[in-house]
Amino acid sequence: MHTALIQLINVVAILLFVVFGAALLTWVERRLLGIWQDRYGPNRVGPLGSLQIVADMIKLLMKQDWVPPFADRLVFIVAPAIAMFVVVAAFAVIPMAPGIGVIDLNIGLLFFLAMTSLGVYAVMFGAYASDNKYALLGGLRAAAQMVSYEVFMGLSLMGVVMLAGSFNLRELVLAQADGWFIVPQFVGFMIFFVAGIAESHRTPFDLPEAEHELTAGFHTEYSGMKFAMFFLGEYVSVLMTAAMITVLFLGGWLGPAWLPPLFWFLLKTTLLVLSMILIRGALPRPRYDQLMAFGWKVMLPLALINLLATGALKLM
Amino acid sequence: MLQRVLHISYLIWDYLYSNLLTLWTVASHTFSKADTVEYPDQMPYLAPRFRGRIVLTRDPSGEERCVACNLCASACPTDCIALQKTEDETGRWSAEYFRINFSRCVFCGLCEEACPTYAIQLTQDFELAEYQRQNLVYEKHHLLIDGPGKHPDYSFYELSGKAVSGRAKGAGKLEAPPVDVKSLLP
Ligand code: SF4
Numbered sequence: 001m002h003t004a005l006i007q008l009i010n011v012v013a014i015l016l017f018v019v020f021g022a023a024l025l026t027w028v029e030r031r032l033l034g035i036w037q038d039r040y041g042p043n044r045v046g047p048l049g050s051l052q053i054v055a056d057m058i059k060l061l062m063k064q065d066w067v068p069p070f071a072d073r074l075v076f077i078v079a080p081a082i083a084m085f086v087v088v089a090a091f092a093v094i095p096m097a098p099g100i101g102v103i104d105l106n107i108g109l110l111f112f113l114a115m116t117s118l119g120v121y122a123v124m125f126g127a128y129a130s131d132n133k134y135a136l137l138g139g140l141r142a143a144a145q146m147v148s149y150e151v152f153m154g155l156s157l158m159g160v161v162m163l164a165g166s167f168n169l170r171e172l173v174l175a176q177a178d179g180w181f182i183v184p185q186f187v188g189f190m191i192f193f194v195a196g197i198a199e200s201h202r203t204p205f206d207l208p209e210a211e212h213e214l215t216a217g218f219h220t221e222y223s224g225m226k227f228a229m230f231f232l233g234e235y236v237s238v239l240m241t242a243a244m245i246t247v248l249f250l251g252g253w254l255g256p257a258w259l260p261p262l263f264w265f266l267l268k269t270t271l272l273v274l275s276m277i278l279i280r281g282a283l284p285r286p287r288y289d290q291l292m293a294f295g296w297k298v299m300l301p302l303a304l305i306n307l308l309a310t311g312a313l314k315l316m
Numbered sequence: 317m318l319q320r321v322l323h324i325s326y327l328i329w330d331y332l333y334s335n336l337l338t339l340w341t342v343a344s345h346t347f348s349k350a351d352t353v354e355y356p357d358q359m360p361y362l363a364p365r366f367r368g369r370i371v372l373t374r375d376p377s378g379e380e381r382c383v384a385c386n387l388c389a390s391a392c393p394t395d396c397i398a399l400q401k402t403e404d405e406t407g408r409w410s411a412e413y414f415r416i417n418f419s420r421c422v423f424c425g426l427c428e429e430a431c432p433t434y435a436i437q438l439t440q441d442f443e444l445a446e447y448q449r450q451n452l453v454y455e456k457h458h459l460l461i462d463g464p465g466k467h468p469d470y471s472f473y474e475l476s477g478k479a480v481s482g483r484a485k486g487a488g489k490l491e492a493p494p495v496d497v498k499s500l501l502p
């Protein structure tokens with residue numbers, strides 16, 4: 001009974017943390033982009049503008065729940081739900097600190113990879129159901145991009161798995177007690193970082209929604225809460241990628257004992273999120289063929305070489 | 317082979333370097349001051365020749381400067397000035413009505429340039445927003461101000477040589493008396 005209650009609190013707290021964290025992230029990102037572009041960003045609602053998310057939420061909730069008459073109704077409605085579901089489900093396996101985490105799966109890493117792979121369905125369904133040229137082009141790009149970046153995203157993590165000898169994320173963190181995996185697996189870290197940004201399709205890998213060419217890409221026809229779900233899904237997946245990098249390469253909650261483990265986890269995750277926002281603010285979007293060439297001709301060979309080298313070193 | 321390897325390593329370095337430089341440049345803006353002028357709280361700097369709301373001015377003696385010549389209306393590219401000439405008992409011309417539709421005005425300032433009497437002038441006021449479009453149509457009593465605006469000393473009737481009652485031709489301040497052309501006959 002007691003453990004069940006604790007687990008329930010855990011689940012609810014983490015769900016709220018994820019959703020509100022992602023909502024807050026929209027404000028943080030806009031403020032930071034503003035600061036880096038020598039302006040202020042949203043600073044009017046509430047202290048420093050932090051209540052902007054409330055205003056945005058009210059606005060999106062009040063909007064008409066509109067399904068275009070030419071859309072494939074069922075798929076159109078299901079797509080944003082998938083987008084939200086897969087990222088939140090993937091968050092479930094992330095161990096935040098000893099005793100904090102929704103579920104402790106033996107194959108947590110595989111579950112994470114599976115869930116991020118499912119994310120492509122949200123984009124594809126949304127694009128297909130919209131019956132819109134821009135959406136279709138966005139969906140095509142998203143499918144190609146996510147499929148090709150998935151390949152080496154998985155491969156880049158296998159080096160870590162090899163070193164720790166486990167797919168369990170908690171054990172992966174504990175295996176880093178005497179040295180974070182970012183040092184022996186720096187290449188893996190870089191590749192996963194790039195793939196993570198591509199998976200959450202953010203600039204410079206935001207070709208599926210490239211505003212300048214495709215209006216809004218796969219979510220062109222979406223508005224109101226359904227749009228918000230896509231949007232929030234993207235931000236949750238940013239958080240998720242950052243948390244995953246923390247767990248896999250930066251020693252998760254490990255850190256000097258004078259602060260609680262959860263603090264270390266959140267600190268590392270926050271720094272990673274900030275760096276992802278910086279990348280969004282600074283780097284331009286490549287052309288579509290450049291993106292594919294980069295994935296298949298640079299990242300995939302790098303990931304394979306990294307895997308090979310790690311295996312060889314492990315055997316020696 | 318070696319050359320190829322060197323070339324590829326150079327390319328990798330080049331790409332990495334340029335991207336890292338971009339990241340650094342953007343990150344260094346964290347501490348630079350924002351260029352934003354937070355407008356309703358803080359007035360932006362307006363240039364002295366800023367072109368905003370249009371006024372009709374008066375000459376130093378307090379009379380309306382506008383002589384209803386219609387030059388501004390014909391210069392206006394958006395045709396948003398409408399006026400009608402009238403004449404008082406002294407022979408002075410003025411506008412019976414003078415109407416500017418600010419929902420069409422583009423604040424180009426051509427009316428000001430066309431005006432021979434410096435009557436119509438653009439000011440620095442740009443806060444013209446209205447809830448109803450009809451309220452953007454300004455009539456003469458909205459436009460007319462009490463002062464001379466720019467060119468405070470200019471008075472058309474003192475310089476133009478036109479006779480109005482109370483002052484004959486050539487009686488103005490800077491005017492020479494009219495020449496009797498017949499006196500030039502041999
Ligand atoms: S500023 Fe230009 S558009 Fe406006 S009234 Fe004068 S001439 Fe017309």
Ligand code: SF4
Nearest residue numbers: 382383385386388431
């Ligand atoms: S404002 Fe100037 S240009 Fe226009 S009618 Fe009057 S005198 Fe003529």
